[in-house]
Amino acid sequence: MQRVTMTIDDDLMAALDRYMEAGGHQNRSEAVRDLVRAGLSKQPKSDDGDRHCIGALVYLYDHETRQLSKRLTHDHHSHADLSIAALHVHVDAETCLEVSLLRGRKSEVEHFARHVIGERGVRYGQLVVAPAEAHSVDQGPEGRPRHSHSHD
Numbered sequence: 001m002q003r004v005t006m007t008i009d010d011d012l013m014a015a016l017d018r019y020m021e022a023g024g025h026q027n028r029s030e031a032v033r034d035l036v037r038a039g040l041s042k043q044p045k046s047d048d049g050d051r052h053c054i055g056a057l058v059y060l061y062d063h064e065t066r067q068l069s070k071r072l073t074h075d076h077h078s079h080a081d082l083s084i085a086a087l088h089v090h091v092d093a094e095t096c097l098e099v100s101l102l103r104g105r106k107s108e109v110e111h112f113a114r115h116v117i118g119e120r121g122v123r124y125g126q127l128v129v130a131p132a133e134a135h136s137v138d139q140g141p142e143g144r145p146r147h148s149h150s151h152d
Helices: 010-023 028-041 068-078 106-118
Strands: 052-062 083-090 095-105 122-131
Touching (some): 010 028, 095 106, 106 122
Antiparallel strands (some): 052 095
């Protein structure tokens, strides 16, 4: 076995302790191992990374973290080909919530989401992915696909 040293903020540690007690874990190491296994089991399969998808990336972050807002904005601009839309909400004095809608190859959407969620100061992140077929489509005036059905 390998020994790993981690730094975890107080709120996350309290949540880990509650998870540990609720799950009947004997110690934090067992709880962390279970969480790591669960996270790894959600990793993408190697055969579907080229499939197109639509994703909703939801994340909470501390906007006071040094340069984080600037880094996140830069990340989104650097991946403009994946971005469809974004929603930004001020949750409280320190916390922002963003929902980014993404479209592209599944492997690229997941890579971008992992990068954003991994930024220092991002407290929570989750990506929800739905399959989307890549079709040759008629482009609208802003380079976005047009569609023919109405929204009555």
